[in-house]
Amino acid sequence: MKVKIGLESHIQLNTKSKIFCGCANPVNMKEEPEPNTVACDTCLGLPGTKPRANKAVVEMALKVALALNCRMAKETYFSRKTYFYPDMNKNFQITQYEIPIAEKGSMESAGKKIGIRRVHMEEDPAKLVHIGGLGGKHVLVDYNRAGIPLIEIVTEPDFTSPEEARLYLQKLESILEYLGVYDSASSAVMKSDANISLEGGMRIEVKNITGTKDIERALKFEIMRQGNLIKRGMEVKRETRMWNPDLGATQSMRGKEEEAEYGYIFESDLTMLEISTGMVSAAKKSLPELPDQRFRRFVKQYELPEKVAESVISELDLAELFEQIAKRVSPKLAGTWISGYLKKTLNWHNLRFRESGLRKEWVISLLKMFESGRITDRNAEMVIRYMVEEKRPPEKIIKKHSLGKAALDLDAVVKKVLEKNKKAAEDYRKGEKKALHFLVGQCMKETRGQADANEIKKSILRLLK
Amino acid sequence: MDYRKLEARLRTLDRKYSFFVTIARPQRLRDKGKLSRFLVSVKDCICVEGLQSAAGSRILEGYIPPFQSTVVASVLGEGATIIGKTNQDEFGFGTFSVNSGYGIPKNPHDPGRSCGGSSGGAAGLTAALPDDILHIALGQSTGGSISCPASFCGVVGLTPTYGLVSRYGLIDYANSLDKIGPIAKTVKDAALVLSVIAGFDPRDSTSIKREPEDYTKGLDRGVKGLKIGVPKEYLGKGVDPRVAKSVWSGIKKLESLGAEYQEISLPSTKHALSAYYIIACAEASTNLAKFCGMRYGASEPVRDSFNEYFSRVRTKYFGEEAKRRILLGTYARMAGYRDQYYLKAMKVRTMVIQEFKKAFKKFDVLAAPTMPITAPRFSEIEKMSPIHQYTMDILTVAPNLAGIPTLSVPCGRAKGMPVGLHLMGDHLQEEKILRTGKSLEAGK
Numbered sequence: 001m002k003v004k005i006g007l008e009s010h011i012q013l014n015t016k017s018k019i020f021c022g023c024a025n026p027v028n029m030k031e032e033p034e035p036n037t038v039a040c041d042t043c044l045g046l047p048g049t050k051p052r053a054n055k056a057v058v059e060m061a062l063k064v065a066l067a068l069n070c071r072m073a074k075e076t077y078f079s080r081k082t083y084f085y086p087d088m089n090k091n092f093q094i095t096q097y098e099i100p101i102a103e104k105g106s107m108e109s110a111g112k113k114i115g116i117r118r119v120h121m122e123e124d125p126a127k128l129v130h131i132g133g134l135g136g137k138h139v140l141v142d143y144n145r146a147g148i149p150l151i152e153i154v155t156e157p158d159f160t161s162p163e164e165a166r167l168y169l170q171k172l173e174s175i176l177e178y179l180g181v182y183d184s185a186s187s188a189v190m191k192s193d194a195n196i197s198l199e200g201g202m203r204i205e206v207k208n209i210t211g212t213k214d215i216e217r218a219l220k221f222e223i224m225r226q227g228n229l230i231k232r233g234m235e236v237k238r239e240t241r242m243w244n245p246d247l248g249a250t251q252s253m254r255g256k257e258e259e260a261e262y263g264y265i266f267e268s269d270l271t272m273l274e275i276s277t278g279m280v281s282a283a284k285k286s287l288p289e290l291p292d293q294r295f296r297r298f299v300k301q302y303e304l305p306e307k308v309a310e311s312v313i314s315e316l317d318l319a320e321l322f323e324q325i326a327k328r329v330s331p332k333l334a335g336t337w338i339s340g341y342l343k344k345t346l347n348w349h350n351l352r353f354r355e356s357g358l359r360k361e362w363v364i365s366l367l368k369m370f371e372s373g374r375i376t377d378r379n380a381e382m383v384i385r386y387m388v389e390e391k392r393p394p395e396k397i398i399k400k401h402s403l404g405k406a407a408l409d410l411d412a413v414v415k416k417v418l419e420k421n422k423k424a425a426e427d428y429r430k431g432e433k434k435a436l437h438f439l440v441g442q443c444m445k446e447t448r449g450q451a452d453a454n455e456i457k458k459s460i461l462r463l464l465k
Numbered sequence: 466m467d468y469r470k471l472e473a474r475l476r477t478l479d480r481k482y483s484f485f486v487t488i489a490r491p492q493r494l495r496d497k498g499k500l501s502r503f504l505v506s507v508k509d510c511i512c513v514e515g516l517q518s519a520a521g522s523r524i525l526e527g528y529i530p531p532f533q534s535t536v537v538a539s540v541l542g543e544g545a546t547i548i549g550k551t552n553q554d555e556f557g558f559g560t561f562s563v564n565s566g567y568g569i570p571k572n573p574h575d576p577g578r579s580c581g582g583s584s585g586g587a588a589g590l591t592a593a594l595p596d597d598i599l600h601i602a603l604g605q606s607t608g609g610s611i612s613c614p615a616s617f618c619g620v621v622g623l624t625p626t627y628g629l630v631s632r633y634g635l636i637d638y639a640n641s642l643d644k645i646g647p648i649a650k651t652v653k654d655a656a657l658v659l660s661v662i663a664g665f666d667p668r669d670s671t672s673i674k675r676e677p678e679d680y681t682k683g684l685d686r687g688v689k690g691l692k693i694g695v696p697k698e699y700l701g702k703g704v705d706p707r708v709a710k711s712v713w714s715g716i717k718k719l720e721s722l723g724a725e726y727q728e729i730s731l732p733s734t735k736h737a738l739s740a741y742y743i744i745a746c747a748e749a750s751t752n753l754a755k756f757c758g759m760r761y762g763a764s765e766p767v768r769d770s771f772n773e774y775f776s777r778v779r780t781k782y783f784g785e786e787a788k789r790r791i792l793l794g795t796y797a798r799m800a801g802y803r804d805q806y807y808l809k810a811m812k813v814r815t816m817v818i819q820e821f822k823k824a825f826k827k828f829d830v831l832a833a834p835t836m837p838i839t840a841p842r843f844s845e846i847e848k849m850s851p852i853h854q855y856t857m858d859i860l861t862v863a864p865n866l867a868g869i870p871t872l873s874v875p876c877g878r879a880k881g882m883p884v885g886l887h888l889m890g891d892h893l894q895e896e897k898i899l900r901t902g903k904s905l906e907a908g909k
Contacts, residue, residue, distance in 0.1 A: 041532050045755050047520070047636040048512035048530055052670050080751045086771050091754035263798040265747050265807060268641030270670050 001230070002199040003223055005165050006117075006157035007215075009172065010150045012124065012188040013060050013181050018043070018147035019123050020051035020094065026144050027188040035129070039143035043126075045089030050269050053078070057121055057149040058273060060181040061101050062283040064151055065119045067175050067290055070105030072275050078121075078267040083260055086139060087125040089146050095122035097264040101275065107175075108292065109168040115156030124148040151181075157195060162219035165194065169212040170314065174291050177316045184211075185352040194219060198226045201236030206250050209243045218243040222250055294319055302331035311339035317353040318343065324360050329367045337367060341381045345388055357391040366394040378449040379403040410451055414459045417442045425464060436460065471504075475548060482576065483568035484590040487517045488549040498544025499661055503654075504600045505545040508587050509553050509567075511603055511645060512634040513537050520636040521553040521583075523566035524782035525762040534634020535669070536603055536645050536662045543661050545601075552586030555784045556749065557607050557638040559583050560857045561846050562614070564786040569843070572618060574882060578840040581614030583607075587648045588614030588622065601658050602648040607638045608741050609835075609861025611646050612873040616835035616885025619875045621902065622648045623655040626892050627868030628673040630659075631666030639748035640671075642741075642865055652874065652902040656680040659895060673893075683896050684903045689723035691901060692828045696731040699833035699860050699887075707879035712834045715876030715886040715905055719832070722904050726832070733813070733820045734863050740813035741862035742855060743797045747807050750794030753787065789851060818867045825891035830901050833860055835873040835885030864889045874902040 012027050021042035026033055042049040065072060079097035105116035126146040131138040153172065159165045173190060176182035182190070191210050196219060197203040204226065209218045226236050241250040254260075289297070291313050298309040298319075313319045318338050325334040342363070346356055366383055369375045375383070375398065386397040398404045418425050421442060428435035436457070443456045472488065479485045486509045507513055510520035512530035514537070519525035537547065554564040562570050562585025570585040572578040573593035580589035584604035594600045604611045606624045615622025623646045630645045637643060647658035660680045666672045695716060700709050716726055758764040758778030765778050783791070797806035824831060837860060846854070864871045869892055876886035886905065890898040 044760060046530065046532075046761065047525065047528060047755070048518065048532070048534060048634045050633050050669050052668065082751050082754055084754065084757065084772065084775055086759065089755070089760075091757060092751050261799055263751075263795060263800075264803070265751060265798050266641075266811075268639075268671070268748065269637075 001223075001227060003160055004157045004197050005159035005162070005219060006155050006195045007159070007165060007168065007192050008152060008154045008195075009169065009190055009192040010122075010124075010152050011176060011182050011190045013057060013149040013151060014183055014186065014188055015054060015056040015060065015149050017054055017056075019054050019057050019121070019149035020147055023147065025148060027148060027183075027186050029187070032187060033144055035140070035142040036144060039146060043089065043143045043146045045146075051094060051267070053270050053273065054149065058101070058275075059279075059283060060149075060179075061119060061121050061151050062275070062280060063179050063287060064153070064176065064181060065102030065105065066280070066283055066287060067179055068102075068105040068107055068116045068119065068153070070102035070116060070119055072102050072280055073099050074275055075099065076101045076273045076275060078270045078273075079264045080267050081262045081264055083262055085125070086141060087128045089126060089143065093123060093125060094267050094270070095152075096120035101273075107168065107171065109171045110164060112158070112164065114158045114168055117154040117156050118152075119154075120152050122150050122152060124150050157197075162216040162223065165219055166212060166216040169215055171291065173212055174314050174316065178288055178290050178294075180288070185355050194222075196222050196226075198223065198230060198236065200230050201226050202238040204236065204238070205240045207240060207242050207253065210245070214243065214245055217245075217248060218250065221248065225250065298322075298335075302326055302335065304331065304335045308332075308335040308339045311343060315343075315352065321353055321360055321363070325364055325367065328364045329371055333367060333371060337363075341384050345381075345384050349388055351388070356388050358387055359393075362387055362393050369394065369398075375404060376449060376452050382449070410447075410455060410459050411463065413446050413451070414443055414456065414463055417446055418460070418463060429464065471548070478590070478593060482571045482573060482589055482593060483565075484552055484570050484586040484593070486519060486521060486550045486552050486565075486567045486586070489513075489516055489547050496544065498542065499657060500540055500601070501544030502599050503545050504548045504598060505540050506548050506551045506587060506590055506600065506602045507537060508584050508603055508605050509550040510557060510605055510636040510638070511536060512636065513547060513550065516547070516550060518550060518636065519566070519762070520556045521565040521567060522555040522756075522782070522784070522787065523763060524756045524758075524778070525636070526566070526782075527763070528761045530634070532634065535631035535666045537634065539662045539664075540603070540658070548600075551584070551590055551602060551604075553610075554583035554585070555787050556636070556753065557583040557605065557610050557643075558749070558784075558786040558790050560609070560613055560854055561841070562586065563843070563846055564784055566782075566784060572840050572882075574619065574840070577844075578842050578882065579617060579846060581617030581836070581840060583610040583614075584622075584648060585614045588618040588620055591620045591648050591650060592618040596650070599654075600650070601654050603645060603658075603662075604648045605635060605638075605643060605645050606861075606865060607642045607644075607745055608865045609858050611644075611648060612835045612861050612871055612885065612887060613858070615648050615873040616875075616887075617840035617883065619878075619883030619885075620648055620650055621652050621655050621875070621906075622646070622873040622885075623659060623895070623899070624865070624871045625659060625663065625895060626673070626870045628671050629663050629675070629870075629893065629895070631662075631664070631669040631672050633666055633668040633672075637748075637752040639745040640752070641748060642745055642868075644865075644868075652872070652899055652906050653681060653684060655872070656684055656899050656903075659899075663895075675893075678896075680895055680899055683900055686900050687722060688719055688901055688904045691719070691724040691830065691897070693719060693724050693726040693901075694729040694824055694828035694831045695726055696734070696824075696831060696833055697728050698731055698734045703856070703859065704834055704837040705839065705879065708834050708837060708839060708884050711877035711879050711884040712832070712886050715874075716832050718876075719901065719905060724901070724904075727828075729824060729828070729831075731820055731824065731863065733817045734859070736813045737817050737863035737866055738856065738859050740810040740817070741858070741866050742793070743806050743810035744814065744866070746790045746794030747798045747810075748794070750791045750798070753783070753791055756783075758782075786851075814866050817863055821864070821867045821869055821889075822891070825894075829890070829894075829897050831889040832901075833887045833889070835887040836860060839879050839882035839884060860887065868892065870895045870898055872898040872902045874905050876905060
C-alpha cells in the first residue's frame with residue numbers, strides 16, 4: 001500500500017535569550033530551573049507588555065534556511081495565531097504565516113531529495129503540568145517555556161516509509177547540531193507533527209512526536225491502524241491524532257469539523273523584518289562545514305569506507321573526536337572503533353560522547369594498545385564499556401579487570417582445557433578439524449576473552465604434538 | 466499644594482462627573498523637571514505601576530501592573546504628580562465614553578451631554594479643573610479617541626505620529642493604530658508634554674529612532690505663508706452646519722493671520738471608516754483573547770473545563786460593545802472572509818496613506834472639523850444604533866489610519882457647546898500643527 005508522509009518539526013533554538021523578551025533561554029541551563037523563575041511580564045503576557053524580536057533567532061533561522069537550500073524572503077513578518085488554550089499567555093501565539101523567513105528548500109536524505117516547504121520562527125507556549133496525570137484535577141502552568149524560540153521546518157509529503165522519515169529527522173538533527181543552533185544533549189526539544197495518508201484514505205495529522213526515535217514507531221502504528229481500517233472496508237476520516245509514547249499508540253484529538261481556525265493577522269507590535277543581502281551573506285560566511293561536506297572529506301582524506309564515514313559524521317561530537325584521534329592512530333582504526341564499539345556503548349547508555357565523561361586521550365591510548373597488539377579486540381571493547389561506567393583511564397581499567405594480554409600464562413590454561421576435554425583432543429588427533437574450533441572456544445571462555453584466538457590455536461597445536 | 470485637599474476636591478468632582486476610574490494617593494511633588502508644577506491624569510488603559518489599570522473594563526478590575534509604562538516613567542522623571550486613572554470607553558471602544566465599566570463621564574459644559582470618547586474622562590477633567598490647577602491628561606487614540614473628547618469638551622488634544630511616543634505599557638486596543646498623546650488646556654501645555662513623552666524606546670519595536678525635540682520652541686512663529694488644505698469631504702453632508710460654520714470661521718482666522726487655504730479632495734475618506742473598523746476590530750479581537758480570568762483581573766470559581774471557564778468569565782465581565790467588536794473582528798479575520806475583509810482593509814489603508822502623502826506635498830496642514838457634531842445628549846446617544854455611532858468617527862479615522870499627527874483645537878461654539886477644529890500634519894510634522902493651533906488659540 002502506498003504511503004505519503006510529510007513532517008512539521010519544531011526545534012527549540014539555543015539562543016542566549018528568549019525570542020520576544022530579555023529572559024535567559026532555559027534550554028541552555030544545566031539544571032531545569034524552578035517553575036516560573038525564568039519568566040518576566042512579557043512571558044506572562046501581562047496587559048501593557050510588548051514583544052521585541054531577538055535578532056539572534058533571525059540569524060539562526062537564516063543559517064538553517066541556508067543549510068536546507070531555501071529561498072530567503074526579502075521581507076518577513078510575524079503573525080498572530082489565535083486559539084484559546086491555558087498554555088498560551090496571550091491566547092495567541094506569535095508565529096509566521098503569509099511570508100515565512102524562508103521557503104522552497106531541499107535536503108538529501110538517504111539518497112533521496114526531500115522538499116522543504118518552509119522554515120519559520122515562532123514562540124513556544126508555556127508548559128502545562130498535569131497534577132495526577134491527564135485526567136487529574138489540577139493543571140499547573142510553567143511560564144519558563146513561554147517564549148523559548150522555535151523554528152518550524154515543514155517538508156513536502158515526500159516520505160514513503162516511516163524509516164525515511166526517521167532518517168530525515170536524524171539528518172536534520174545532525175545538521176542543526178553542526179550549525180550550533182540546537183543541542184540534543186541539552187534540554188532543548190525537537191517535536192514533530194506528521195501528516196500521513198495511505199492510498200484510499202484521508203490525510204491524518206499525528207501530533208506530539210518527540211525526538212528522532214519515536215517517529216518510526218508512531219508512523220508504523222498509524223500505517224497499521226489505517227491499513228486495518230481500509231482492509232476492513234472502513235473509511236479513514238480526516239482527523240488530528242496525538243501520539244502517546246507510553247501507550248505506543250495514537251489517539252484521536254479532533255475531527256475535521258473541529259479543525260482549529262486560527263484567524264491569522266499580522267503582529268503589528270513587531271515591525272517588518274528586512275532580510276538584506278548583507279545578512280544573508282553574513283549567515284553564509286558563518287556556516288560551518290555541514291555533515292554532507294564532512295562526509296565527502298572524510299571519505300577522501302581518510303579513506304574511510306562510506307558506511308563508517310556516515311556513521312562518524314552523523315554526530316558532531318564523534319566527527320570531531322575522530323579527527324583528533326586520526327592524528328595519533330590509523331584513521332581506519334579510529335573510524336571503525338568510533339562507528340562501532342564506541343557508538344554502540346554510548347547508545348546503550350543513551351549518552352553523547354560529550355556527556356559520557358570519556359576523554360579523547362583515553363580512547364587514543366586504548367587504540368594505541370590495540371594497534372600494538374597489547375590488548376585483544378574483545379577486551380578493548382570491554383575497556384570502552386568500563387571507561388564509560390567507571391570514568392577512569394584504560395590503564396587503570398585493564399589492571400583492575402586484568403584485561404591485558406601479558407598477565408596470562410596461556411599454556412597453563414590450554415593444558416587445563418585439554419585435560420577437561422580429552423575426547424575432543426582425541427578427536428582432533430584423529431583428524432576431526434571441528435574439534436579444534438571447540439577447544440579454542442573453550443579456552444576463550446576460560447580466559448574470559450583476554451587471550452587472542454590465534455595464540456590459543458598455536459598453543460593447542462604445540463601441546464597436542 | 467495640600468494633597469489631602471486636592472484629593473478631596475478630585476473626589477467631589479468625580480462624584481459629580483465620573484471622570485476617574487481610580488484616584489491615586491497624592492504623591493509629593495518633585496521640585497525639578499519640566500512638569501514639576503503639573504498634575505498628570507492618566508487614561509485608564511495606560512499602565513501605572515502599582516495603580517489599578519483596567520482600561521475601563523470590569524474584566525481587568527484588580528489588575529495592578531508590576532511595571533511602569535514608558536510615558537508615565539517619562540512624566541514622573543520630569544517631576545509630574547500622578548493623580549489617577551481617567552475614565553474611558555472599555556478598551557477604547559466608543560465615541561461617547563458610555564461604554565465604560567466604571568460609570569459614564571459627564572461633560573462639564575453640560576452634564577446631560579457626553580464628554581466624547583474614548584478618552585472622555587481625560588478631556589472632561591481637563592475642562593473641569595480651574596485654571597489655577599496646572600493639569601495635563603495623558604490620553605490615547607486609536608481612531609480619534611483624543612481628538613473627539615477634546616473637541617466635545619473644548620480643550621486641546623494632540624494625537625502624535627504613530628511611533629513617536631512609546632506604547633510600552635499601553636493596554637492595546639489595536640496595536641497598529643494606538644497612539645498615546647496629551648489632552649491639555651492649551652497648545653503650549655500639549656507641546657510641553659509631547660516634548661517629554663516623545664522619543665525612541667527599545668521596548669516598543671514600532672517606536673521611531675529619532676532625536677528628542679522641544680516642541681514648545683517654534684510655537685509662536687505664526688502661520689504666515691502656511692498652506693492649508695481644506696478637504697471638501699470633511700465639510701459636506703453629515704456635518705452639522707453650525708459646526709461647519711464655526712470651523713470655517715477658524716480657517717478664516719488663520720487666513721487673516723497670513724495663512725493661505727485651498728479646498729481639496731480626499732476621496733479615500735469614504736472607505737476609511739470601514740477599513741478602520743475592520744482593522745481595529747480584527748486586532749482588538751486578538752488583543753482581548755488574553756482576558757480569560759486566568760492570570761489577572763476578574764475571575765470566577767473554576768468548576769468546568771477551561772473552555773467553559775474562559776467563556777463564563779468573558780461573558781460576565783466584557784461589556785456589550787467589547788463583545789460586538791470581538792465578534793466583528795473575529796469574523797473579519799476568519800479563513801474565507803480574511804481576504805475580502807482584513808486583507809482588503811489593509812490595502813485601503815495603504816491607499817489612504819498615499820492620498821495624505823500626496824496632499825502633504827502641496828499643503829503644510831489640512832484643516833477640518835474634528836467631529837461632525839457637538840457633544841450629544843445621553844438621551845440622543847441611546848437612540849443611535851452602533852453603526853450610527855461608528856459613523857460619528859468619519860472625520861478622525863482617516864488620519865488615524867494613516868498614522869499622521871492631528872491636533873484638535875477649540876474654534877468656537879455651536880449652540881453653546883464647544884467645537885473643535887482638526888489640524889492634520891504629515892508624519893512627524895507635529896511642529897506645524899502645533900504652531901497653527903497656537904495661532905488659532907491666540908487669535909481667539
